[in-house]
Amino acid sequence: MISATDEALVRDHTVYACVMGSRAFGLATEDSDTDRRGVFLAPTPLFWRFEKPPTHVDGPAPEQFSWELERFCELALRANPNVLECLHSPLVESVDGTGRELLALRGAFLSRLAHGTFVR
Template structure:
């Protein structure tokens, strides 16, 4: 593992008490694994990163890095200019967004609706 970061709601300050912690990482297979007739699986993550894949970029730009090695630092320092600029703009938009959802759900209203749906399906 050369890089492990917290992603998702915890990385962006959106977590609640019920939120789990999502982690994503980058693993580099040891050179010895390529010396055998059976090779390790090929990764396409680097190619996805170059195509601005959000799943890959989220790992690279997460502010909550838990594990990093010199190789992990090199990976984070690569010139992902356009992709990272997009990711940072998106992060800023998310941070500034005000959603239409209330702080607490109206449980009673939802339960009433669910009961009405079940009654109509009898």
């Protein structure tokens, strides 16, 4: 069960949201689910506490998962395949100015590490 605070983070502070997986790439069947991924930017005051904002939130919708922006970038720099797929999804559901900045940087995350990990 998602907390009201976490739901508000996703609802009110998402900078980028997309559909991933089979639906994004034209491979869906009748039984395919819709995988939604997003990035939220937690308000600065939430970092001024002992308990920091979550690095990710599962939900509130089924098959929805969102990362906090800093964690998302950490994973992208480590060539995390889910994060890289999210950055390159053709089905963008929402994007704001910060999300557009993130998308403009997506080529920077395709590093030698990503090449070494996925190209053989």
